[in-house]
Amino acid sequence: xxxxxxxxxxxxxxxxxxxMVFNALFDRVQHVVLRSILLAGWPHMGIAIIHSIDTGxxxxxxxxxxxxSFLYALRMLALRGVGQxxxxxxxxxxxxxxxxxxxxxxxxxxxxxxGISAPLVLLAFLxxxxxxxxxxxxxxxxxxxxxxxxxxxxxxxxxxxxxxxTPLFPGxxxxxxxxxxxxxxxxxxxxxxxGIWLLWSxxxxxxxxxxxxxxxxxxxxxxxxxLSSWSYVIALIALMxxxxxxxxxxx
Amino acid sequence: xxxxxxxxIILMPLxxxxxxxxxxxxxxxxxxxxxxxxxxxxxxxxVVLLWLSLSxxxxxxxxxxxxxxxxxxxxxxxxxxxIIGLISLVVHIYSLRYMAEESGYAxxxxxxxxxTASLLLMVAAGDLITLIVSWxxxxxxxxxxxxxxxxxxxxxxYAFWTLITYRIGDLPLVLxxxxxxxxxxxxxxxVIFEQLDQAPNAHSVLGLALPEVIGILLALAAFARSAxxxxxxxxxxxxxxxxxxxxxxHAGIVNAGGFLINRFAPIFAxxxxxxxxxxxxxxxxxxxxxxxMLVQNDIKKSLGYSTMGQMGFMVMECGIGAFSLAIYxxxxxxxxxxxxxxxxGSVIHSARKDDGVPKGELYTFVVEKRPxxxxxxWLLMAAITLxxxxxxxxxxxxxxxxxxxxxxxxxxxxxxxxxxxxxxxFATYRTHAQNLWRLVLVSILSxxxxxxxxxxxxxxxxxxxxxxxxxxxxxxxxxxxxxxRFDILVVVITSIIIVGWLVAYYSERNRKGKHPRYTGRLWxxxxxxxxxELYLTDLYSLLTRIILSSANKLNVWLRWN
Numbered sequence: 001x002x003x004x005x006x007x008x009x010x011x012x013x014x015x016x017x018x019x020m021v022f023n024a025l026f027d028r029v030q031h032v033v034l035r036s037i038l039l040a041g042w043p044h045m046g047i048a049i050i051h052s053i054d055t056g057x058x059x060x061x062x063x064x065x066x067x068x069s070f071l072y073a074l075r076m077l078a079l080r081g082v083g084q085x086x087x088x089x090x091x092x093x094x095x096x097x098x099x100x101x102x103x104x105x106x107x108x109x110x111x112x113x114x115g116i117s118a119p120l121v122l123l124a125f126l127x128x129x130x131x132x133x134x135x136x137x138x139x140x141x142x143x144x145x146x147x148x149x150x151x152x153x154x155x156x157x158x159x160x161x162x163x164x165x166t167p168l169f170p171g172x173x174x175x176x177x178x179x180x181x182x183x184x185x186x187x188x189x190x191x192x193x194x195g196i197w198l199l200w201s202x203x204x205x206x207x208x209x210x211x212x213x214x215x216x217x218x219x220x221x222x223x224x225x226x227l228s229s230w231s232y233v234i235a236l237i238a239l240m241x242x243x244x245x246x247x248x249x250x251x
Numbered sequence: 252x253x254x255x256x257x258x259x260i261i262l263m264p265l266x267x268x269x270x271x272x273x274x275x276x277x278x279x280x281x282x283x284x285x286x287x288x289x290x291x292x293x294x295x296x297x298v299v300l301l302w303l304s305l306s307x308x309x310x311x312x313x314x315x316x317x318x319x320x321x322x323x324x325x326x327x328x329x330x331x332x333x334i335i336g337l338i339s340l341v342v343h344i345y346s347l348r349y350m351a352e353e354s355g356y357a358x359x360x361x362x363x364x365x366x367t368a369s370l371l372l373m374v375a376a377g378d379l380i381t382l383i384v385s386w387x388x389x390x391x392x393x394x395x396x397x398x399x400x401x402x403x404x405x406x407x408x409y410a411f412w413t414l415i416t417y418r419i420g421d422l423p424l425v426l427x428x429x430x431x432x433x434x435x436x437x438x439x440x441x442v443i444f445e446q447l448d449q450a451p452n453a454h455s456v457l458g459l460a461l462p463e464v465i466g467i468l469l470a471l472a473a474f475a476r477s478a479x480x481x482x483x484x485x486x487x488x489x490x491x492x493x494x495x496x497x498x499x500x501h502a503g504i505v506n507a508g509g510f511l512i513n514r515f516a517p518i519f520a521x522x523x524x525x526x527x528x529x530x531x532x533x534x535x536x537x538x539x540x541x542x543x544m545l546v547q548n549d550i551k552k553s554l555g556y557s558t559m560g561q562m563g564f565m566v567m568e569c570g571i572g573a574f575s576l577a578i579y580x581x582x583x584x585x586x587x588x589x590x591x592x593x594x595x596g597s598v599i600h601s602a603r604k605d606d607g608v609p610k611g612e613l614y615t616f617v618v619e620k621r622p623x624x625x626x627x628x629w630l631l632m633a634a635i636t637l638x639x640x641x642x643x644x645x646x647x648x649x650x651x652x653x654x655x656x657x658x659x660x661x662x663x664x665x666x667x668x669x670x671x672x673x674x675x676x677f678a679t680y681r682t683h684a685q686n687l688w689r690l691v692l693v694s695i696l697s698x699x700x701x702x703x704x705x706x707x708x709x710x711x712x713x714x715x716x717x718x719x720x721x722x723x724x725x726x727x728x729x730x731x732x733x734x735x736r737f738d739i740l741v742v743v744i745t746s747i748i749i750v751g752w753l754v755a756y757y758s759e760r761n762r763k764g765k766h767p768r769y770t771g772r773l774w775x776x777x778x779x780x781x782x783x784e785l786y787l788t789d790l791y792s793l794l795t796r797i798i799l800s801s802a803n804k805l806n807v808w809l810r811w812n
Contacts, residue, residue, distance in 0.1 A: 020812040027812070071805070078802035084811065146401035147354075157395075166391060167384040176380075176425070183429045187457065190429075194422040201418045205394070205411050213398070213407045247319065247380075 005053045006061065012046025013098055014091045015061075016068040026087040032128035035083070036121045043094045043113040051106040057098060065098035066192045073196045076203035082127040082137035085207055089163060090120050092196065093171070099178055099189065115170030115246055118239055119162035122232065126156050130211075133221040139210025147216035151224040155232040157208060162239055164204035165197060170243040253303075254314040256296055257324050260332055261371045263293040264339075268364035275357035286360040287343045290367060294336035297329070304329045305715070313377050319438045323377025326716050327513055327578070331374035334582050338503045338589055339367040345593050346495040353493070359399055363499075366392040370503065374510060378438040379428035382514075386424055386472075386507075390417030393504060397492035406491035413485040420475025420482070424511075427468035434461055444517040451521040462518050466525035469515050470532075477508025477562040480536040484788050487543075487555030494596050497551065501558045502589030506581035508562065512569045513578055513716070519569075519729060520722065526730040530570025537563030539785070546781050550595055558588060564667075571660030572730030575712040632680050633756040635691070637749060640672025641665075643699050647706045659731045666744060672698050673752060681759070 010018045022042060029035055050057075072092035079085045093116045100109060129152065130137035145153040165171030175197055182189040224232075267289030275282045304326055314322040324332075343363060350359055369392055373385035390413070397410035428438075434454040435443045446453075447462070454461040473479075478486040486505065490497060512519065512529070519526060540560030547553035561584045568577040644665050679694045680687070717723050731737070783789070 020809070023812040074798075074802050075806050075809075076802075077799055078806050144402070161391065167387050172384075172387075176383075176429070179425060180429050180432065183426065184433055190426065194426065198415075198418055198422065202415060205414060209404070209407050209411065213401055213404055215402050 005049060006055070006057075009046045009050045012042055012044075012049070013065070013094050013101075014068060015064050015095065015098075016071055019068055019072070019091045019095070023084075023087050023091060026090075027084065032124055035124045035128075039086070039090055039120045039124055040114070040117050042090070043097060043117070044110055046094075047097070047101075047106060047109045047113060050101050051109075057101050062099055062186070062189065065095045066189055066196075069093070069095040069196050070192060070199070073199035073203065077199065077206060079203070079207075080139045080141075080210065082123070082130065082139070082207065082211075085203070086120055086123050086127060086163075089200065089203075090117070092200070096174075096178060096193070096196075099182065103181070111246065112170075112174050115174055115242065118242075119159055119169065119171070122159045122235060122239075123163055126152070126159060129224075134217075134219065139207055142217040142219065143211065143214035144216045146212040147214075148219075149221060149223040151229045153212045155224065155229065155236075156211065158236055159232070160204050160208055162236060164200040168240050168243050170239065170246050173243055173247040253312060256300065257312065257314050257322055257375070260293050260296045260300070260336070261322070261368055261375060263289040263296075264364040264368040264371070268361045268368070271357055271361045271364065275361075280351065280356055282357055283343075283347055283360045286364050287340070287347065289364065290336065290340045290343050293367070293371070294333070294340050297333040297336045300324065300329045301333050313441060315377075319378050319380035321377030321381065321439055322372075322375045323440060324375060327510075328374045330578070330582075330716070331510055332371055334585060335367065335370045335374065335503055338499065338585055339363070339370075341589065341593070342495045342499045345498070346493075349495055349596075350493060353399070355399060355401070359396070359493070362392055362396050362399075363495075366396060366499070366504075370507075373507065377440055379431060379440065379443075380438050382440075383421070383425055383428055386476075387421050389504060389507065390414055390421065393417070393496075393500065396496045396499075397489055399493050399496065400491075403491060409485065409488040409491055413489055416475050416482055416485045420472045423468040424472035427465045427472070430456055430461065430468075431465060440514070447517055447521065460521075462521040463523065463525060465515070465518050466522040467528070469511060469518065470525060470529050473508030473511045473566065474532060475508075476511070477505050477566060478536070478540075478559045479508070479532050479563065479566060480539055481787070483536065483540070483559050484784070484791060486559055487547075487552045487784075488788075490549075490551040490555065494592060497554075498589045498592035501554065501592055502585035505558060505562055506565070506585060509565045509569065509577045509581045512566075513574050516574050516717070516722075516726060519574075520725040522729055526570050526572060527732065528570075530567055530730070533563045533565070533567030533570050535563070536560070537567055539563075542781055543784060546778070550599060551592075554588065554591055554595065558584075561588070568664070570730060571663050572658075572727035573660050573664065573709075574726055575716040576664070576709045578716060579709050579712045630756070632676075633753055636673045636676040636680070636756070637752055639676065639695055640669050640698060643672065643695070643702055644668045647699075647703045650703075650706070658727050659737050660727050662741065666748070668702065670748065672702075673748075677752070677755065 007018070011021055014022055022038075026035060026038055029038060069092045072088045072095070076085055076088045076092070079088060094113070097109065097113060097116075100112065104112075127137040133149070134142050145156070162169040162171065165175045175193065178193055179190055182193065264286075267286045270285050271282050274285070278285075312324045314324075316322075343360070346359065346363070350356055353359070366389065369385050369388040372381060373389060376382035376385055394410045394414040397413060398407045400406050431443055432438055435446050437443060451462060452460055456464045475482045489500065492500075537560050540556050540558075540563050544553050544556035544560060547556060561580070565577045565580045565584070568574075568580055675694050675698055676691060679690050713723065717726070780786070
């Protein structure tokens with residue numbers, strides 16, 4: 001019976017091929033608020049279920065989670081849609097939470113999931129902003145955002161950096177914690193985690209280059225106003241501070 | 252008071268970045284002066300710290316902000332902070348006018364300040380987390396600095412090569428940090444080094460002694476940052492970035508590998524095979540970097556490969572246990588390479604009008620590459636070439652320490668000094684000056700001054716950075732190989748050098764101007780190989796394409812979900 005529950009958890013802390021459900025749903029849902037709710041809430045259901053059934057996580061499931069995370073990190077390299085990139089990154093990151101489910105309290109696990117999801121929610125709003133301005137949020141379609149809408153580009157760069165676990169954002173400390181936990185007991189998992197982290201960086205840079213680099217687009221579009229810019233800046237500072245705060249419990 | 256001083260060195264560029272971002276709209280281009288002033292203050296504070304350190308009033312000072320935010324100011328970090336500050340200040344001042352016509356002027360200075368702060372934080376890191384954070388951020392800020400011209404896809408393409416290589420180098424550092432934490436239960440570097448000193452072999456990983464594993468991981472991180480062979484391809488290609496960034500990168504950032512090895516000297520002192528591996532990688536990088544430099548026809552790319560060669564020498568010096576010499580080398584290299592980059596633009600500009608090279612003997616030798624006609628007795632010149640540099644090297648090292656020749660590392664360095672000196676005299680000989688003897692004497696005099704200066708300054712660095720003689724001995728011991736093997740190597744290499752120079756002089760004298768057929772073909776193949784940069788960039792590009800194509804196929808196969 002617990003195995004069936006574990007499979008149910010595999011929907012919310014995504015395990016391939018169950019992970020395809022979340023990605024298909026995210027693709028279907030177009031409204032930014034609904035997408036944000038999905039990003040912010042999806043893994044919490046998995047965490048709640050796994051703690052309610054109170055069962056250990058077998059090793060094969062840890063390996064499966066790592067394969068899922070690696071698979072989506074690799075597939076991110078070939079994506080052009082910002083929304084899809086966002087959902088794949090979420091899948092790749094949430095799958096890693098399996099490695100923490102045994103030793104960590106439910107509250108801490110919820111905090112970690114939140115730390116992972118927060119920059120993805122910001123990215124979902126930015127993606128919606130691009131769709132509103134250009135009709136689509138695709139890389140290599142218009143490019144040159146740094147020239148045409150510098151404020152939005154600046155925010156986009158920092159949000160993507162936060163999403164791919166750059167210091168001092170929460171993702172960085174979570175990755176460090178994961179590497180610490182696996183380095184002695186599961187060295188193979190440590191190497192897999194490091195490889196996945198590298199793939200995120202690669203995918204993040206490809207996404208940014210496809211959006212911000214190049215001559216300015218011919219289409220005249222409005223940049224962020226000061227209020228929007230400052231809202232994102234404050235959110236990112238809060239995210240960074242929460243990352244540093246989170247490190248107190250982690251390290 | 253002292254801790255405030257230390258903190259301000261790092262906070263000044265951070266504060267400047269924040270002010271620039273806030274005031275750039277109101278102040279326009281003059282906002283960059285804030286950045287220059289902040290860097291100047293940071294440099295002045297570093298000078299005060301160095302002065303206090305030299306006068307003995309500043310023992311290794313630790314400023315602890317949280318369990319993983321510790322700043323450690325020992326002689327190494329004080330020296331490095333001053334060097335970084337000085338190079339950054341020069342680059343700031345140069346950029347005031349150089350970047351004036353570029354878009355994103357304020358953004359450039361903000362990034363420059365953030366980069367300076369990250370570098371200062373990196374050298375002052377007293378704990379592993381601060382070190383990882385700053386190490387990682389240096390790569391990120393460098394990526395955006397190299398991509399300052401956001402209209403240029405090629406600038407970003409090569410900036411990406413840099414970033415991905417740096418990220419590859421970040422990972423072993425993260426792993427090393429985590430393993431050290433697991434073993435010693437603390438992030439603090441001074442505490443780890445203290446515990447390691449008390450019980451070097453107390454911990455192991457996968458059956459291997461912990462210092463060995465950590466040493467290898469740290470060396471890998473240093474190799475990626477300092478463009479060592481196989482991880483070097485990014486360096487010569489990052490020339491699309493602004494010249495001040497190239498100067499900062501080649502004069503400061505690539506030296507981080509040498510700094511990292513020095514920072515973890517207590518770990519390397521407890522290894523048995525790691526430094527030998529470091530030496531071999533440094534040696535290969537030095538040779539390949541120098542060879543590839545010679546075939547470049549683009550001044551900036553040539554400088555890029557020259558940096559690779561120099562970094563190879565720096566890493567090699569670490570590999571023979573001469574850690575402080577590597578620091579001296581990175582400073583000296585930083586100064587001259589920074590100058591070369593900052594003047595490269597004006598050289599190219601003036602060369603477009605007139606190359607300015609006098610059509611004398613040197614021109615025919617260097618540019619036209621005309622075969623030489625020997626006029627002096629070749630055996631006498633060969634003897635001078637071989638003996639004079641050796642005598643100068645031996646005597647000058649004798650002045651510093653009589654037991655110098657007991658150390659294997661010192662002997663290896665002497666070999667390189669010997670070859671360099673001999674090369675200088677040989678090059679002089681080939682110029683066929685009217686007054687050859689005068690030219691040879693001038694060369695020998697210059698060589699003597701350089702060697703004596705080099706020996707004394709490196710000795711001073713040794714005493715300042717590693718005052719404990721027993722620790723210095725331990726480093727040399729960790730880098731040494733068995734006495735018999737070493738002696739055999741010395742005999743073999745000496746024979747090769749002597750025979751090599753004799754053959755060089757003899758063939759120069761009897762030169763016919765043509766290679767035999769088989770060597771000619773070999774030469775062409777070799778030239779093709781190095782002109783294609785050993786096909787490494789092609790190989791990496793192919794691998795990249797394969798990975799991207801696999802990712803794409805997977806996406807299609809899984810219907811993009």
